[in-house]
Amino acid sequence: xxxxxxxxxSEPLTLGVELELQLVDRRDGDLTRxxxxxxxxxxxxxxxxDVKLEITESMIEVATGVHQTYPSVLADLRALRDAxxxxxxxxxxxxxxxxxxxxxxWTERHIAxxxxxxxxxxxxxxxxxxxxxxxxHVHIGCADADAAVRLVHGLSRYVPHFIALAASSPFSHGADxxxxxxxxxxxxxxPLSGRMPFVRDWxxxxxxxxxxxxxxxxxxxxxxYWDIRPKPEYGTVEVRVFDTPLTVERAAALxxxxxxxxxxxxxxxxxxLTEDAYLVYGYNRFEACRFGLQGEIVDPSTRERRRLVDDIxxxxxxxxxxARPEDKAALREIAxxxxxxxxxxxxxxxFAETGSLGNVVGMQLERFAGEL
Amino acid sequence: MLLEALxxxxxxxxxxRVPLGWLRRNPWLIAVSLGECALTFVAIYxxxxxxxxxxxxxxxxxxxxxxxxxxxxxxxxxxxxxxxGQVSERALLYCTLSSVYGVLLVQFFVTGYRVAAHVDLxxxxxxxxxxxxxxxxGTVASLALRLFASVTRARDELLTLGVICCCVxxxxxxxxxxxxxxxxxLFFGLIVRATDRLHRVLSHETxxxxxxxxxxxxxxxxxxxxxxxxxxxxxxAAAVAAARLxxxxxxxxxxxxxxxxxxxxxTLVGIASAPLSSLALTLVASVAQQPxxxxxxxxxxxxxxxxxxVGPVLTELSLRKAGEPTRHDA
Numbered sequence: 001x002x003x004x005x006x007x008x009x010s011e012p013l014t015l016g017v018e019l020e021l022q023l024v025d026r027r028d029g030d031l032t033r034x035x036x037x038x039x040x041x042x043x044x045x046x047x048x049x050d051v052k053l054e055i056t057e058s059m060i061e062v063a064t065g066v067h068q069t070y071p072s073v074l075a076d077l078r079a080l081r082d083a084x085x086x087x088x089x090x091x092x093x094x095x096x097x098x099x100x101x102x103x104x105x106w107t108e109r110h111i112a113x114x115x116x117x118x119x120x121x122x123x124x125x126x127x128x129x130x131x132x133x134x135x136x137h138v139h140i141g142c143a144d145a146d147a148a149v150r151l152v153h154g155l156s157r158y159v160p161h162f163i164a165l166a167a168s169s170p171f172s173h174g175a176d177x178x179x180x181x182x183x184x185x186x187x188x189x190x191p192l193s194g195r196m197p198f199v200r201d202w203x204x205x206x207x208x209x210x211x212x213x214x215x216x217x218x219x220x221x222x223x224x225y226w227d228i229r230p231k232p233e234y235g236t237v238e239v240r241v242f243d244t245p246l247t248v249e250r251a252a253a254l255x256x257x258x259x260x261x262x263x264x265x266x267x268x269x270x271x272x273l274t275e276d277a278y279l280v281y282g283y284n285r286f287e288a289c290r291f292g293l294q295g296e297i298v299d300p301s302t303r304e305r306r307r308l309v310d311d312i313x314x315x316x317x318x319x320x321x322x323a324r325p326e327d328k329a330a331l332r333e334i335a336x337x338x339x340x341x342x343x344x345x346x347x348x349x350x351f352a353e354t355g356s357l358g359n360v361v362g363m364q365l366e367r368f369a370g371e372l
Numbered sequence: 373m374l375l376e377a378l379x380x381x382x383x384x385x386x387x388x389r390v391p392l393g394w395l396r397r398n399p400w401l402i403a404v405s406l407g408e409c410a411l412t413f414v415a416i417y418x419x420x421x422x423x424x425x426x427x428x429x430x431x432x433x434x435x436x437x438x439x440x441x442x443x444x445x446x447x448x449x450x451x452x453x454x455x456x457g458q459v460s461e462r463a464l465l466y467c468t469l470s471s472v473y474g475v476l477l478v479q480f481f482v483t484g485y486r487v488a489a490h491v492d493l494x495x496x497x498x499x500x501x502x503x504x505x506x507x508x509x510g511t512v513a514s515l516a517l518r519l520f521a522s523v524t525r526a527r528d529e530l531l532t533l534g535v536i537c538c539c540v541x542x543x544x545x546x547x548x549x550x551x552x553x554x555x556x557x558l559f560f561g562l563i564v565r566a567t568d569r570l571h572r573v574l575s576h577e578t579x580x581x582x583x584x585x586x587x588x589x590x591x592x593x594x595x596x597x598x599x600x601x602x603x604x605x606x607x608x609a610a611a612v613a614a615a616r617l618x619x620x621x622x623x624x625x626x627x628x629x630x631x632x633x634x635x636x637x638x639t640l641v642g643i644a645s646a647p648l649s650s651l652a653l654t655l656v657a658s659v660a661q662q663p664x665x666x667x668x669x670x671x672x673x674x675x676x677x678x679x680x681x682v683g684p685v686l687t688e689l690s691l692r693k694a695g696e697p698t699r700h701d702a
Contacts, residue, residue, distance in 0.1 A: 025456055026391060027565075033457040033696060041632055090632035091458060092394040108454065108698035 002368075005206050005221075007145035010235030012052035012068075013263055014141035017073060017255045018063040019244050020054055020134040021084065022101055024094040029361030031058035031104040031132065034093040041087040049083055055117055056108040056132045059171075060084065061369035062096075066141070070256045070330040077248040078259045078370075085369055096364040097251075098241025098347070099134055099169030099183035102149055102357040106130045127190065132185040136166060136242035138255045139234060140262045145202035145268060147231040151237045152196050153273050155228050155258070156281060159241050159311050160288035160297050165334060166242035166254055168343035171357060180292030183243050184285070192218065193225040197277040205230070227285075237262075241285075246343045246367045253333035260319040260327075276300055292342050309338055375596055378589040379444060379650045380539040380557035386443040390468050400631035401462070405469040408623040408645070412439040414468075416612050422670070424608055433668035437655050438648065438675045440474030442683065443467035448586055449687045450684055453697035458637055460696050463687065465646035468558065471651050475552055476503060476654050479603020482662070505551040510559025513538045517564060525603075529658035536585070538626035554651060572696055593650050593680060598673045601672075607675025613682070616675070620645050637694060644690035647683025652676045 025032040035057045042051045050063040062080040067073040083097075088095045109129040111121045121128040142148040167180035179185070187193050199205045214219045221229060231238045239258055245251045265271065280298040287295035288308060295308045316338075320331055341349075350360045366372035385500045395401055416435040420426040426434075446467050450460040476499040483498040539557055546553040621642030628638025633657035652675055691697060 026387060026393075030456070033698075037458050037633065088630070089397040092391055092397070092461060108456075110695055110698075298402070298458070 003172060005209055005232050007142075007148065007202060007230070007232040008235040009143050010141035012035070012143045012147070012153070012266060013259055014066045014068055014146040015073060015255050015259050016064050016139040016199040016234075016236070017077060017251060018061055018137040018139075019077070019080075019097070019251055019370075020059055020061050021244065021250075022094075022096050022098060022134055023058050023060060023102070024096060024365065025360055026092055026094045026365070029094075029103075029358040031091060031101050033057040033110050034088070034091055035060050037091055038084070038087055038093065041090060042083055045087060046083045049080055051080070051084065053112040053114060053117070055112060055120060057112050058101075058104070058132055059112075059134065061209040069324060070327045072250055073255055074252040077252050080163055080253070080338070081248050081368065081370075082241065089103060091104055094361075096361065096362055097134070097168065097244045097248075098244040098343070099167070099181060099238075100172055100186070101134075102171030102347075102360060103174040104132065105173065106132060109223065118338055124190070130186055133169065133186045133238060134244040134253065135183065136244045136251055137173060138239045138242065139236035139259045140239070140259060141236050142230075142266075143203075145230070145232070147200060148232075148235075148237050149201055150271045151262055151265055152228045152230060153198070153277060154268075155237065155239060155261060156195060156272050156277065157300070158258075158261050158315070159227055160284045160295065160308055161257065161261075161315065162241050162254070162310050163243075163285065163288035164292045164295060165257070165312065165337055166245055166250075167289070168243040168246055170344040171348055171351070171360075174357060176348070176351075179290050180342060181243055181289040184289050185240065188223060194227065195278060195281060196224075196226050198228060198278065211327050243343070246346065246364055247370070248368075249333055250343065253337075256327050256330035257316075257319070257334050260323065260331075261315065263322075264318070266360060269330070292344055293338065313338060316347070322345045343372070375589070375592040375650055376553065377540055378592060379654070380543055380553055380587055381413065381536055381553060381585050382444045382447070382589055383557040383651075384535055384539055384561040384564075385542050386447050386468055387563075388463070388508070388557045388565045389442075389447060390465055390562060390565070392562060392566055396406075398632060400627075401465060402469070404624065404627040404631045405466045406473075407627050408466060408642070409439045409470050409473050410617055411623040412619040415615045418616040419611055420608070423611065423614055430665070430668040430671070433481060433659055433665055434480070434612065434675070436474060436477045437652055437659065437668075437672040438612060440470045440648065440652055440655070441467040441620075441645045442647040442649035442651055442679075443471060444589070444651070445649050445680075445684050446644060446687055448590070449647075449684050450691065450696075451586055453682045453688065453691055454699035455691045455696040456698055457691075457694075457696035458633055459640045459644055459694040460643045462633070462690055464692075466645050468646075472555065472558065474651070474655060475555055478659065479552070481519070482658065495562075499544055501550070502552050502555065504547065505549060506555035507559045509542060509546055509549070509551055509556040510563050510685065513556070513560040514567065517560075532585070567701060572664075578692040590648070593653075597626060598648070598677065599627070601670060605674050608671055609678055610655060611677045613678040616679075617643070617646055617686075618667065631671050640690045640694045646679060646686040648676050648679035649683070 023034040035053050053060045054061045064076040085095050106129045109132050111117050163181050169181050169183040172182045199208055227241045230240050277300050279300050282299040287297055293309045295307050296305055298305050316334055350363050413435045416438050417431045419426045420431040443464055446463050479499045479502055517534055517538050542556045543553045546556045621639055624638040624642035625635045628635050656669050659665050
């Protein structure tokens with residue numbers, strides 16, 4: 001077995017969150033070059049916080065520690081937000097959520113320093129700069145490697161839920177894309193994106209990974225840009241389809257929702273799945289990206305067609321019956337998203353009010369800081 | 373006169389780009405700008421008084437004139453390159469602040485000199501009156517522009533015309549009131565920026581007329597630059613320009629860290645802040661009105677000639693070194 005694929009078990013259903021954040025010019029709301037100036041400031045003031053460079057200089061990534069409950073992950077996210085925003089203020093840089101910047105021009109982006117960034121830039125050319133999109137990744141702990149494979153397949157049915165609830169990238173290059181989540185279209189340009197192949201257990205997965213490694217195409221799990229992928233070094237499954245929400249409260253709630261879905265999946269001793277589970281994966285994913293909560297999905301097992309919002313509400317109700325009291329607030333946040341609309345709708349409403357995407361970004365800054 | 377009127381339109385734009393809130397969020401920026409100006413002043417004074425045995429009065433005036441820098445040139449170079457980042461932002465901020473300090477300091481010295489060649493109450497009151505009065509005038513102009521923008525729903529070209537009209541009015545009415553048109557234009561832009569939350573007047577920057585104003589301004593600056601009277605003046609001016617650059621770089625590098633920037637980037641900010649242009653020419657003209665200060669005005673004009681030519685090149689090199697240009701063809 002490849003050493004890189006040694007699965008380090010972790011406590012089941014623990015969770016961690018990574019957020020990719022936008023760094024914007026406060027004057028006009030466009031993306032700016034700030035990550036390499038911001039990072040040392042945050043690290044100097046808060047050496048224990050996990051803050052990293054991302055592919056371009058207009059992005060920064062923050063990551064929480066390991067958590068179990070909504071209050072705990074939310075407190076961590078708020079601490080990260082406050083630390084990054086306070087440091088950014090010294091540089092007159094704005095920090096906000098949102099899956100894509102509404103009017104940035106990709107040719108203006110600068111690739112960040114570092115061997116990994118250079119490698120990606122050399123390999124993918126202009127795709128690397130176009131990858132200036134902003135996602136949330138949720139890690140769910142797994143007791144063993146086979147459980148991780150089971151969880152990846154089980155969560156795939158809920159990918160439309162995750163996309164629609166988190167969608168916050170309706171604008172791109174100054175225009176309304178008509179998608180609630182346009183970010184996923186950017187990710188789809190990468191050859192190793194999409195879904196994990198249908199393998200039944202960790203042994204099959206390592207076999208697949210070995211074959212891919214022998215082709216020279218991949219050297220580590222980082223080279224797969226799958227929607228959901230195992231993360232052996234952390235002992236987790238990583239869900240990567242979320243747009244970065246406009247608030248950390250929504251980000252924490254989405255993590256708890258994912259944990260709730262994972263709890264139900266891992267509670268089953270076996271996952272009775274065939275490759276047919278992925279029959280409508282692409283279609284359902286498209287519906288969620290294009291129409292958000294108003295999309296319609298097809299159940300791969302019953303072939304029944306239903307509204308995504310109804311499917312989420314049903315899942316949420318089932319989850320609510322077993323939820324810990326401290327997580328109820330997270331489920332209320334998800335329910336409010338179903339009632340009031342996702343972040344994409346919020347952004348469109350703000351644009352309708354102001355007629356200026358620069359002003360929309362200004363409001364995103366206030367919203368992320370918890371002021372709006 | 374046309375040069376000054378065009379400079380005012382561009383100073384309005386400078387004011388619009390300078391974020392006052394940043395000074396509140398990072399007060400070290402004020403300390404850096406004061407430190408940079410103080411060190412530049414001392415360095416120039418020392419070069420003239422010690423190396424060239426200039427009279428203290430001449431040295432003081434040259435130092436006050438040449439410690440300033442040109443925010444218009446920095447802004448134009450940054451816009452041309454599409455530069456975004458700390459070096460371009462801070463260079464513009466420090467150049468703007470140095471211009472404010474320069475105007476007030478020169479006013480302070482000129483008034484003091486006029487009264488009795490020494491500092492008295494009037495020489496202190498005059499700069500305060502200049503500052504407060506120019507701020508008030510800038511506020512009136514910003515209200516007028518916002519009214520114009522909301523009534524006519526002006527964007528782009530029409531809005532630029534509105535800005536030009538306001539600047540011409542400031543240019544016409546500030547001097548009779550004993551106020552500085554330069555400061556009034558700067559405050560005009562700053563107040564618009566601080567109060568225009570919906571960015572109704574931001575489109576002025578991108579209009580074709582705005583670009584033509586910039587081009588016309590630089591043509592007139594080039595045509596207005598004085599010639600060197602002698603090689604001795606050129607030599608002294610070169611020495612002052614060198615001392616000025618070294619002081620700006622040293623101050624920015626030394627004070628970068630507490631202001632949340634690396635020393636390397638601080639060095640680049642110092643280099644990017646090199647330009648000296650029409651604002652200094654205007655100040656030189658006001659000093660040259662005093663016959664006894666003609667020598668100081670002559671040396672200062674020489675420094676302006678050097679830095680008007682070399683300054684933009686240094687700014688561009690600095691922004692490129694910092695990797696801030698975003699235009700792929702720049």
